[in-house]
Amino acid sequence: MxxxxxxxxxxxxxxxxxxxxxxxxxxxxxxxxxxxxxxxxxxxxxxxxxxxxxxxxxxxxxxxxxxxxxxxxxxxxxxxxxxxxxxEDTPLLAHTLEKEGEGERQTLAVTTNVGEKLLLGAEHPLEVGQYEDGSPRPLVRVRRGLEARLVTAAYYELADLLVENEAAGESPSLGVWSGGEYFPVGNG
Incomplete structure (x- = not known):
């Protein structure tokens, strides 16, 4: 070997x-x-x-x-x-946020630093966690346990698309729609 x-x-x-x-x-x-x-x-x-x-x-x-x-x-x-x-953090980075459509019918896509285009949805969900210092850690699931972290510019572009959504019996949350899925990003 x-x-x-x-x-x-x-x-x-x-x-x-x-x-x-x-x-x-x-x-x-x-x-x-x-x-x-x-x-x-x-x-x-x-x-x-x-x-x-x-x-x-x-x-x-x-x-x-x-x-x-x-x-x-x-x-x-x-x-x-x-x-x-x-x-050190995530193996891939996600940048170049693209948007098609509007509202609940919109589709968001990111391109990784290795040239792979990911459509946010059930197969590639978005999750926004936090680093220890409290700063956001926006991730997209790629495959095989891998994640891509949204770079700062893509995260700010995503923030411009936030909408408020209220699920039955829950507090309103801010998030984005893509591929028919709602991805919470923060509390309203």
């Missing part, structure tokens, strides 16, 4: 050709190969052995074989290897 990102890239490319768009990592369950010195910084930058990974194609490829498991750790997974990596 090797901690060489180039070798991981070759394995993934071979598997992706067979599988289509995304490699079927939910079917891959190799034993843990160990820790690899790859870190995803809070700003979304990927590092290998302390140096930025310069090739965007490698970052995009690695994002397709990344998953978060029940133990809370993130892993790069191939059919034969599984490497634990470090993630």
């Amino acid at each position: 090797s901690q060489d990102p180039k070798r991981l890239e070759e394995q993934v490319k071979a598997a992706a050709v067979e599988a289509g768009d995304l490699p079927p990592i939910e079917k891959w369950h190799p034993d843990l190969s160990g820790d690899i010195d790859i870190r995803i910084a809070r700003d979304g930058a990927w590092y290998h052995e302390g140096e930025p990974i310069q090739r965007e194609a490698i970052v995009r490829l690695f994002s397709t074989i990344l998953r978060r498991e029940e133990d809370g750790h993130y892993y790069l997974v191939t059919p034969v290897e599984k490497w634990r990596i470090r993630v």
Whole structure:
């Protein structure tokens, strides 16, 4: 086994050709190969052995074989290897908020820093939590335990779309509609 990102890239490319768009990592369950010195910084930058990974194609490829498991750790997974990596906050960032339609019929979409477009809805729900300092932590569920954090500009764009919604027997809340779903963002 090797901690060489180039070798991981070759394995993934071979598997992706067979599988289509995304490699079927939910079917891959190799034993843990160990820790690899790859870190995803809070700003979304990927590092290998302390140096930025310069090739965007490698970052995009690695994002397709990344998953978060029940133990809370993130892993790069191939059919034969599984490497634990470090993630400072979330592995992906969401930016470029797009809106189509109005009111309860609107659809919101974000594009991640690896070029994946996510439509907010049942498959990719929005949740706004908080960091320890009380600042908002807006997340979109991506897949395989992964989340994308909305960057500040996208969060402010989202804030411009807030509406008040009152569920039966509950206090009004502020939130947004997308894909037929209502996502609370705060109390009214």
